Amino acid sequence: MSLQPSFIEDVSELPTHAFSYRSLTWWGIIGFMVIEGAAFALAIAAYFFLMSQEQEWAPRPWAPPGLLAGTLFTLVMLLSEIPNTMIKKAAESYGIGMVRKLLPWMVGIGLLLFVIRGFEFNSLNVLWYDNAYGSIIWALLFLHTTHVATDWGDTVVLWRLMRTPHGEDPRRLVDTDENALYWRFVWLAWLPIYVLIYWVPRLFQ
């Protein structure tokens, strides 16, 4: 430094981690949530743009997607918020035992969701190469599947990491907290997509 320093404050007593918007991790997660949210919003805009090209939606002779798998997926996602909130609260109160206990549940729920998602793809009643309607329905479902897969992969890594002594580092609990936040975003983003894939083609046919 070219100028002589004049020491005015000691910062050594400051904590080395914090939850929520005080931490850098939170800002990183929010940044990526906004990016993905923008991508979803634009995909939804594309959906309505393509919808305006058709007289009916779903266009004849295609039937709207079957409701069962998609609705079941939505229910499981909504219910997953219960263990997710428990993990988030446990992380914020430094409850490593509870976090270790509950993370495998989230991994299991993710696996269950993948199975249901497979049935969802099978019940769309249209293929991606049939017409533009089929293309955008598949695109929305595919985009959301990558979303679930990303968080699931993240949760698996976190689960393994939290079982090691590194889990006792409070900063890893901040990571757990942010992972739970991201999962909220994953299921919140799903709700409009669920309506667009399963209900709008029913309402406008």
Added chain:
Amino acid sequence: MTPAERAKQPPAKVPRDGPKLTGPKLEEKLAETWSNPPGFIGWLSSVDHKDIGRRYVITALIFLALAGALAIVMRLQLSKPDNDLIGAARYNEIFTMHGTTMMFLFAVPVMQGMQIYLTPLMIGTRSNAFPRLNAFSYWTYLAGGCLLWVAFVLNIAPDIGWFAYPPLSGPQFGVGKRADIWAQMVTFTEIAALAAAVSLTATILKQRAPGMSLARMPIFVWATLVTSLMVIFSMPSVALASSLLLSDRLVGTHFYNPAENGDALLWQHLFWFFGHPEVYIIFLPATGFVSEIVATFSRRTIVMYPIVVMSLVATGILAFGLWVHHMFATGLPRIGYSFYTAASMSVSIPTGLQIFCWIATLWEGRPRLQVPLLYVIGFIFTFVIGGLTGVIIAAVPLDLQLHDTYFIVAHFHYVLIGGAVFPLLGAITYWYPKATGRMMSETLGKVSFWMIFLGFQLAFFPMHIAGINGMPRRVYSYPAGMGLELPNLLSSIGSMVVAVAVLLFVINMVVSLRGGLKAAPNPWGAPSLEWATSCPPPKYNFPHIPVVDSRTPLWDAGEKMSVVHGLRVEERELLLTTVMHAKPDLREPSAEPSIWPFIATLATTVMFVSSIFSPWAVVIGAMPVIIALTAWFWPKSPAPEREPVIS
């Protein structure tokens, strides 16, 4: 020890900066902590924002030279009517490569490179928020650039324009892999830009020096914040558009296929929803350069700082409401014409306000006409012309006449070269001593400025005339006898002058690296924090984190600089402050160098390039990417430390 107990532990007794550890002893320890590992692997592993920023800028300048060489080839072809230097197909490739390289591989990356280099220094921190993400960003950008240029060398370059409109780029007309290479290059560069933008945003919001409230941030940092947010909101649009295009081409979807009730205009909407903000993503950092240079060389604070900042924010918001003016010729409802004309004209208001603020600052100050300020004056002159032609073509009747003519080519080169490249060259001259410790030659700098400025006017002003006379864009030749010979010849001569001038600029950069005058820590007498440290800055940026109590800390500092102390010196540690008022809040560890971002880029590259050929590459190729990312994040030390580290 449980995490709860661990969280309540007092700070460990480890070496920290402060009155007892300062001066050369401190600097030696910090240099060791913040240095790169040795050797080539160490070079690949660097997460230093200065290394990444410098690599970004140099790589972008190389792409500028390559795309500039293509421009010269085009100007040679167009220097006389009915020329047969290059044929139509090659010309299509060349203008596509020129536009794509300039927009995706030069303009946005060079601005982000400058932001990555300068932001932590200007806000008084040791590193940026996500150093490994930053390194990943650079490598991904480089991979995207290499993909495009290797394709060009292999004679499979895209030939669909930098905007790649379907159906020309779709499966029916865009045969072969040219369009796929373009689309995947977009994916690379968007990931790179988004990663850098997230890192910059978090850095600016959480790592400002104590006391640097939002209202005291340097204007360049404001410009960086606004453009990073614009990147975050706009780039997903082109990433989505290009993914849908790839899927139309690879797996037979019909997003852009009207025969199956898709719509080619969907592409134009998605592309321009990104493409228009992109212009401001390039332009706003340049206005940040201008504000810094004007203040320093006028030797006074910028007039009406709040107006300049609000103009930046307003431009950032308005930029998202004008994309349809690129689509006037596609046919729109009347209300659409009126709305987007009004919106396009309104964006000139905040920009105009900024220009008045700069002029007022120069008027009120004591300007020193050195090279950086010359570029600013050249910018104001040229950009105002480009802005005025922009207002002209915002009017639909005129746009419908001038659309796809050389008038548009003239307009956007005035805006982009005048508005972004001139300030960039000024900024490179201005911050060159910061990065290298040497000054660039003032004489050579002045010669190249005048050649670039005058050569530019000669090259691009006649294009207005050629456009009004009806010369269409993107056509490889023109017939004699239509009044196009003289404007084209003048443009070609002008472009050669610009090329020679840019070469002189580069020679100045290279020669000054060794032969330039040695720079004092604050050679221009500037007010902002990046000049509070040595030239070039040490790896750790600042020995002690400075404290700020005004917008011009170095002008107000006096003999001593207020600092905080107590950060660790044997581990990488950052001081985080609160978002609004920048009060000290946390000490967080900063990531050590790592080879994994580079390996993650390699894995991503294999996945993206293979996915041009098979959709299964996305599934199979994702595995190595997942492995690389997991290794990147996994803690390397055997047990957690009492005071956390990121190893």
